[in-house]
Amino acid sequence: MSRQELVRMAQRAVDAHAEGKGEIVDDILRVPVEHYFDQERWQKEVDRIFKRLPLVLGFTCQMREPGSYSAVTILDVPVLMVRGQDGSMRAFLNVCSHRGAQLTDDGCGTARRFTCPYHAWSYDTAGDLVGIYEAEAFGDIDKSCNGLTTLPVTERAGIIWVTLTPNSTLDHDSFFHGYDEVLEHHHFENCYYAGQQSIDGANWKVCYDGYLDFYHLPILHKNTFGPDLSPKALFEAWGPHQRLLAPDKRQVGPLEGVPVSEWPTEKLVFGVWTIFPHISIASFEADGRIYMISQLFPGATPEESVTVQHFLHCETQNPERDAAVVDRMKFMRFVVEEEDYKTGIQIQRGLKSGAKKEVLFGRNEGGTQAFHKWVQALIDTDDADLSALFAKGVGAKSN
Ligand code: FES
Ligand SMILES: [Fe+2]
Missing domain, CATH: 2.102.10.10 (Rieske [2Fe-2S] iron-sulphur domain)
Structure with missing residues (x-):
């Protein structure tokens, strides 16, 4: 994918920031609560999603x-x-x-x-x-x-x-839908592999919903990294894979007032990049860029999952960078364990309690909406039709 495409997405974020708007999709989506704990449903997700699709299992x-x-x-x-x-x-x-x-x-x-x-x-x-x-x-x-x-x-x-x-x-190119070329802008092959840690969580979709959700950032993470973040998001999709961009000052500030031709390419890859069905990629500046690539798997039961956080640093390895990664790892363990996944475990209990029949994804939550539509479509699609499904999409917009 060309730099032009990265510029187009960044321009969208700059414009949305100027207008103070995030992306709004057509309708609210309702998902039955059983989808988060029913054994039969969960087994189908394992068999029809995790056992059939290419999964990210390592890094060059x-x-x-x-x-x-x-x-x-x-x-x-x-x-x-x-x-x-x-x-x-x-x-x-x-x-x-x-x-x-x-x-x-x-x-x-x-x-x-x-x-x-x-x-x-x-x-x-x-x-x-x-x-x-x-x-x-x-x-x-x-x-x-x-x-x-x-x-x-x-x-x-x-x-x-x-x-x-x-x-x-399954034809991998139809699964990638061009997203593999987009991911090349991160140059993961030039990074060094700096460490990993595992965190247990609730149902894999409870956890994954959180990665596709900027709505919660300034609220749930108000005591850590969230207070300055926008709850608004823009969604870009390549088949089932999505990038979330926040039209907020932290992301678009360095671009505002700078001629587009001078926008540094490395400032255009901000946001959260997901790889369906189980990867979220976030990055942080620390003497160069640190990537945290979260890799989710269903656990032993529908109500458990395991997340491995992989840390890659984009510069040459040295002790200061290693120390910066260790600090970031501690911080991210705290945020994910004590804020996101602690909430997720409560959500899991809440969904099973019988309090409600459905969970709601708002018009401002297009990322999670697209994710649940893909999950459903995959469950409904037989092996013979799988490549065609990826080629055609599920009706959600796609690049
Ligand atoms: S040599 Fe591998 S099982 Fe016997
Ligand atoms: Fe979060």
Whole structure:
């Protein structure tokens, strides 16, 4: 995507700030409260959203060198991502072809081979079975048919997406809807990976609603970062992926009165960028830009979720920057745990209490409205129609 597009969005924010207006959509949206706790509904979301769509499971800056890998367990699916000797990123089920043991514990590292801890079968970084312990005694099998099971993987804009279903035929380009090119403006591939922390929360949608919501910022976060922030937002969408821009002084101030041709590109990427269905990207200035990329997953039950906050710093690593990241991590843990997710856990109880039948998303809450429409559309769409759904959209506006 061109700088022109970033300028167009920033200009929208400058104009909206001058008019004192946020974006107003056509109607209020009502969502049944059961959508936040019903077991059957939740299982459909897991199966039809999290198990079918590409998920962000890693970052280029975590695995730059050949042989670097990351093993993670997502929704009970053990995943192994590896940078091959040829530089390509591959993803596999972290499951041995012999009797199903997990090849390597969850975590990051570097390896030339993955040797199963059970009976020492070994695999190379391309997932090929290259060694069988006591091979003659074991008996004849075709090694070339017993490599690791591959998962669809795409690496773009410094981000690694993996689909948890081995034979998924979903066209990733239709899923991205051009958003991968937009994300390139962040240059995540040039960042260094500075740290991560996990926070438990309520139902994954209770949490995700918060990331798509600027309405609450000056209220719930009044004692931390919120008092100067606007409750207004502008929404930009590429298929199900959204960017939220605040038409407030902090964001548009540096652009006002400056000729558009002189707007620095790095000042045009403000706001919250989301990647459907589970990522929110926020950034902060601290001796260069720190990104916090929040990665949400449904937990063990409909009423639980886990969020991993990944921190990437855009400059060269040094001890001062590391210290700035540690400070930011502490602050963001406090804000998210004590303000957002504490409220989310109360919301979860409130929704189950029978007090109300529906939750309401106002005309000023277009981001959450679009998100819930996409969730519903995905639940209603069969595998064969999935790529077409992404190509066509759900009626919400899209770039
Ligand atoms: S289960 Fe891996 S070698 Fe036996
Ligand atoms: Fe919040």
